[in-house]
Amino acid sequence: MIAPHRLSIKFFFDDFSVDVESFIPVFHRWIREDVVPNELLLDVADYKHIVDGPAILLVGHEADYVIDLTDGKPGLLYVRKRDVGSDLSSALGTTLSQALNGAKLTENDVELKGKLKLRTDGAAIVLLDRLNYPNAANGDGADSPAVAAQAQLSENLAAVFGDDATVTRVANHAREPLTFKLHAPSAPDVDTLLNRLGSGD
C-alpha cells in the first residue's frame, strides 16, 4: 500500500503535571546537540496559548515532535512529514521507531528525567493523506483504503506490541484524517519495543 503523505503517532503521558513551557529549553537543546539520529531539527514553535491543541512543537525537516494537549489527553505526537517511506509498512516502521526514540529521549532527558512517563499500551495513529486514504465511513464503498490500512497496521503493530494488540478505527468526521487507535494491553516498555523494531541501542 502506498505510503501516506504524512503519518503520525501519539503516545500518551501518564499523569502529566509538567509545565509545557519547560519543553522549550529542552527542545532548543535537542536542536543544538543534534540528538535525533537521521533527522534535521529546525526550530521550536510555542503554541501554548492555544487551548486544547499542540502546545510546544519541535519542528524538524523530516518530522515534528509535538507536546500535544488535544482533547485533554497530553501526549508526545510524532508527525512524519517527509521521507515517509516507500509503502505503508515501511512508513509505519520509520514513524514508530522514531516516535519511540522521541519518547525515550523525552523520558530520559536531563531536565525532565523522573517527571514524565509515556504509556506504551495505547497510541493514536493518523494517516494525513485524504487523497490516498480518505476517511470514508465504514461500508460506504470508498472505504477500501481505510479497511486495507487497518489490516496492515493491525498486522505490523501486533508483531511489535504483542498478539493482543488491536487497532480500531476512530469514528471521526470524513473531513478529518483517517485515524486509528492502538490498544496494546501487554505492551512492553519503550526499550523493548525499540529492540523488537530493530532500532534499540
Added chain:
Amino acid sequence: MSNIGWKDVLADEMSDDLAHEIDIFEGQMELMGQGKLDEKVFAETRLRRGVYGQRYDNGQRHDGFESRELAFDEKERIKGPDTLWHAPGMQRIKVPGGGLTPNQLDVLAQVADEYSDGILHITTRQDIQLHFVHIEDTPDMMRRLASVGITTREACGNSVRNVTCCHLAGVCRTEVFDATPYSEAFAEFLLGHDDVQDFGRKFKPAFSGCEAEACGLVMMHDIGYLAQIQEVDGNPRRGFKVYVGGGLGTVPHQAKVLSEFTPEEEILPLAQAVSRVFARLGEKRNRNRARIKFLVAKLGIEEFRRLVEEERKTLPHDDRWTAYMDTLPHYEEKPSRPPTFLNGQVRSSEFNQWFETNVYSQRQEGYSVVTVNLPLGDLTSQQTWELADIARKYVGDNVRSTVEQNIVLRWVSDSDLPNLYEELKAIGLGDPGAGTIVDITACPGTDTCKLGIASSRGLAGELRTRLTAKSASLPDAIKDLKIKISGCFNSCGQHHVSDIGFFGNSRRSGNFKMPHFQVILGGKWHDNAGSYGLAVGAVPSKTVPEVVDTITSRYVEERSKGETFQDWIGRIGKKEARNIIQPFMQLPAFEQDPEYFSDWGDPRVFSLGDIGIGECAGEVVSLFSMEISPAESEAFEAQVALDENDPARADALAYSSMLKAARALVRTQFLDVGDSPDRIVQEFKTRFFDTELFFDQYAKGKFGQYLLDRHSNGDPKPDNDAAHRLIEEALLFIEATHACESKVGGNVLVEI
C-alpha cells in the same frame, strides 16, 4: 498504487483559470529545479503565488551559542536569492474582505494539517497564513484551496495585496452603506490585471463603510475607499472618498485625499489609472522608497491627482468597470435563522462577561456579530472545522476574519447567543475580551519572519496571560486600550495605530545584545487609523509587562474625566512620556541578569544572527521576465502532454506558449494589447516581424514565422509528430523572444 493526484481529483471543482495558473506555477517550479529559470524571476513568481520565505531558509540558525549551518539536502538548490529550496516556508492565503465560508474553513483546516504544522494564523490584513510549508506541496495545496474558490495569487510580492474591508460591513450601525460588494469587485478586477504586474513594490487596498470607526483603516493604506452618499441632481448617489499614499512601515504616512467623491461606476477605472501611474512613475530601484506613498509625497497630491486624471482619460473602455453593478441591488447576506431576542435565558456570569466584549448588536434587529477571540490570531485545524460546524449551525456562510486577527460570526440570531457561547467555549474559542487590552495584535516576529528582531508573539502571549489574569480588576479606562506589537520597525503588527505599541529592536550591554522594544504611545485606531503614535524610547523586552503596568497606572491616576489615552499622551508630551519609561531603560550586565538577554518564549541567548533578507519588497524584475516565464512553463507542460500521448493538448499548449511570449514582447512597447490572439499576433507582426526587429542574424524571420504559421492554421489536427514539431518551434520562438527583448529592451518607448 495510485497515480491519481489532486489535480485529477479536483479537475471539475476548480475554475479553469485557477487550475491553469497553478499548472503554470508547477511548471515554473520544475523549470527552476532544472536551473532553467532565473532565481529572481522565480522568487517573484512564487511570491506572487503567496509562497513566502521563512526564518532560517538561508540554511543558517543561531543556537544561542553560535550560528550553525542547517544540513538541508541539495544545498545548491534554491528558490530565490539566498533561499534554499528544501527549507520550509510560509504560505499566505488571500481572503478578500476576510470573507470565509464553512466549506472553505474545512479545506483550510485540511491543508493546514497535511502541509503545515496544523495551525492557521489570521494576519493583520485578514489573510490566513500557514507556516513550515514545503514548496513541493504548494501546487496541490493551491488546488485544494482553488476547489473552494480561494486563490493565493498576488498574496505577496510586488502586487495588489489582499483587499481588506470592515468585518462589520453590511451589519454595522454607523456605516453609510455596505462596502463589501465594491471591495469584492475591486479585488476581482485587479487580480492578475495587466496594469498591476509592473509595480516596484506592494500595493495595499482597503474599503471602509464609515469615517469614524476603525475597521477599514483606510488612512494607512496605499489606496483606501471610504463610502459616501452624495446628492446629485436631487438623487442620492453612492460613491467613495478615495485616499492614496498611506502606509505604515518605518516612515508611516497618512493617506491623502485623491478624490472627495468618486461615483461607484468610476471606482475601478480610478484604481486602474492609479495603478498605471504607479507602475510607470513609481520608484523601482530603491525599494525603501518604492511604495506609492513616496511617489505621492514626491509629486505632491495635486500633481499626482492630475496625472491620474490624465491617465483615466486614456484608458481603453472595459465593460468590467461597471459589470458588477448589475448585481449590487441583489447583493445581500442571508441569515440562516430568523431574528430573535435574548430574553429570559439564564445567563452565567461568564457568558455576561463574554457578551459584553465579544458581541456587537447589528443594525438588523434580533441579530448580532460574535467575535471569536483568537489568541495571537491562531487556531488549530481541529478548532477550525469545529468552528465551521458551529458556523453552519448558526450563521451559514456569514464568517469573516478581522484585521485584529480574530474571526467574526455575523447574523447570529440573538437568542442563540448563550448556546453559541457554550459551543465556542467547548472548543477552546470562548475567550472574552475581544477588542480589549488582552486582545493583542502581533506580527509573526522572530517566530517565523526573516526580518524579526524581537519576539513579538512571545511578548504578546506573555502580556495576554498576565493581563487576562487580572482583567477583572482592571479599571475601565484601560480595559479598552489596544496593544499592538511588531517584531521590527516594518510594522506588520500595526503598532503605529494602537494606544500602546511596540516594535522590536536591540541594544547592547557589555558584549551582549539584549532584545528590546521601542515604545510607541498614543496612536489612533479609530477614525480609520486616524493618527500615528509617538516613539518614546526603547526598553528591554523582559521589562515590557511592567512598562505596560506603569504606563496604564499613570494614565488611570492622571487622566481627567473622559480624557482618552491619545489625549493624555498629547497633553503630557513626549518628554514626560519618556520619563515614565526611563527607569526601565537601565540595562543590567549579563552576569547580573542573564534573563534579560533572551527573549520571551526563547531561551537562546539573544542574537541578531538569524536575520535574513526579507522578501517583503519582492524582487524587482522586469515585466517582460515575469510574463515570459509562464510561456516557458507552458512549453514545458506541452512536452509533458506529449509524453502523455495527448498531441492535441500539447499543440494547444505550445501555441499558447508562443502567444504568451509574443504578448510579453509586445507589452514592452504597448501595454494595452489585451488577450485576443489575433490582436497579439497582429501587433507582434507589425512591431517586431515586419520591422525585422525579431529577426535572427542567420535564421532571419524563421522563428517569428513559426507563430504566424501556427496562428493562421485554424484547424491543426496534430498527430504526435506535428505536436512535437510545434513544441520545438515554440521553444525556439521563446528563445528568439528573449533575444529580441534584450536587443531592443530599454530603448523602446512605452505607449499608453
